[in-house]
Amino acid sequence: EIVMTQSPVTLSVSPGERATLSCRASQSVSSNLAWYQQKPGQAPRLLIYGASTRATGIPARFSGSGSGTEFTLTISSLQSEDFAVYYCQQYNNWPFGGGTKVEIK
């Protein structure tokens, strides 16, 4: 089974700064990679699919890149509503990474 590994576990960022989150697959998943945001008490929300395509209604400050085994989610200028936990997922099967918590510095 493909294992998804996210880093860092926690990222401390000041509002307005850039956040860069990483996701690594244990073997190639091509571009079949999605990113989700989850806030406390809420279901996850799809942000990015196809490694780099924003889902409907997702602001342009969210961008994804990568293919194969190395992927990145970038939030260009963090807003207060962006502090949350972010998960990657390869959807050849459906396993998720362990998550990165983006917290206020």
Add this chain to the structure above:
Amino acid sequence: EVQLVQSGAEVKKPGESLKISCKGSGHNFTSYWIGWVRQMAGKGLEWMGIIYLGDSDTRYSPSFQGQVTISADKSISTAYLQWSSLKASDTAMYYCARSGYSYGLGPADYWGQGTLVTVSS
């Protein structure tokens, strides 16, 4: 509007059985896969398994194979997650989500609101 509506919170004793549901509306769900995701308190998302509503083709995560049963009734666009004998370690929030590509596996584009299952003696 596409929606997934899950059944309500459950409190059960160890050893009891349970079946929770996830009903889709607002779209023809028979051409989509519905997945189940576990989230234990304060922890991450764990994929449990996924079922194609059209023919009930089911795939399980190795971690959950044999521990749960996923089924579906396409006539009412509903997927189910079932336990035959609950353990305290099954206490968690369970989400269903739609795989966003017709026929094939894709990202989870719509999510249910979650069903909290508590197993305690």
